Amino acid sequence: MRSARVDREANKHLFGGASLEASLSQKDEALKETIATQTYEAHGGPLVDLLANGAECDGIRERAASLPVLRLSPRSLSDLELLAIGGYSPLNGFMTEADYRSVVSEMHLISGIPWPIPITLAVSATEAEAIAEGSDIALADVSGRVLAVMRVEQKFAYDRRLEAREIYRTEDEAHPGVAAVYTQGDVLLGGPVRVFELPTHEDFHQYRLTPAQTRTVFAQRGWRTVVGFQTRNPVHRAHEYIQKCALEIVDGLLLHPLVGETKSDDIPAEVRMRCYEVLLENYYPQDRVLLSVNPAAMRYAGPREAVFHALVRKNYGCTHFIVGRDHAGVGSYYGTFDAQRIFEEFAPGELGITPLMFDHTFFCRRCDEMASVKTCPHDGEARVTLSGTQVREMLKGGVAPPIEFSRPEVARVLIEAMQERVTPHHAI
Ligand SMILES: [Zn+2]
DSSP states (O other): OOOOHHHHHHGGGGGGSSOOHHHTTTTTTHHHHHHHHTTTTTBSSOOOOOOTHHHHHHOOOOOOOOEEEEEEEEEEEEEHHHHHHTTTOOOOOOHHHHHHHHHHHHHTTTTSBBSSOOOOOOOOHHHHHHHOOOOOEEOOOOOEEEEEEEEEEEEEEOOHHHHIIIIOOOTTTTTTTHHHHHHSSSSSEEEEESSSOOOSSSGHHHHHHHHOHHHHHHTTTTOOOEEEEEESSOOOOHHHHHHHHHTTSSEEEEEEEEEEETTTTSOOOHHHHHHHHHHHHHHGGGEEEOOOOOOOOOOTTTTTHHHHHHHHHHHHSSSSSOOOOOTTTTSSSSSSTTTHHHHGSTTTTTSSSEEOOOOOOETTTTTEEETTTTTOSOOOOGEEEEOOOHHHHHHTOOOOOOTTTTHHHHHHHHHHHHHHSSSSGGOO
């Protein structure tokens, strides 16, 4: 069993062995001022904290024991965790109908604050029948361990196809995000949650920083501007280049891979984490980068999810966010630059985080350096580019991609992982 308290212990190494609080007390007032100021720069107001502690925690836990228990899907469980730690500020629970409808059709909460993705709790009609509006329920993980209490303000029906069209821009059930909407329950429960224990995780404890913790690290390192990088893939040279271009104009980089539920053919999170570790160890200045994981589930909503990813990173303390080509896309559902153009649909300053847009990047043999289609005048032959399929085939065959494409340390991790997967003993 791992509580938020235990996770804070696991994070001690980040603060030079001292506890977070002790380490802070050694810092000067100006720094505390920075942290305090940043606290008010969460999306839509102060950073939300739905984690009960002390006496309140015991009280809620006791009350939860007498309530009907709803077991959450892995996706809803990640949503609960992000709600609890403020990653979804200003949300304080699962959306009620008015917010849900407004988010689907207007990309804004009814308060007028931008929000592009519904955060909803779907249940079957049978489950919904047993729950009265205005009553409390206990929320549990898949094993049945109770973590939170929710006040069910509303239960409401919704239009799946409308949600698919508006959020995912397709009704095709082959789209993994759409498929998730089509297969979830018929009724949505909306209302605030109070969490007394965070979901447990088997892995990456030292990287599970909450938004409050990443903000503290940023402040301790004196970073006034921080760029966030979302990824669910290994970082190859092209993405390293983008991150470093961004880092030339800001103080720090938050490498924030998503480790919640992803498609089964995405590379497993533990392999990706090993790739990031060897990459950062060998090629990044340690005092300019923070590796932490984002517990969110992937929705593959392309443009809408790009805005969502940016807002969540704002809550983690980022001032800038990298948006690449086909950000958060899947298959060919979205145009290459749709995820960049959607930012223009918001008024200047409305989102409160600056998107940094990047085009296709690669190593060019004529330029003899990393470049993009914006900066390199040469044709395709000079450019070292490989498709995802080509890279997978090479790695499966034990062949490292050229060093202009992948750092050898990263390629080695990927080759080893591929070979483990094809060994029958380790078959997945
Ligand atoms: Zn060139």
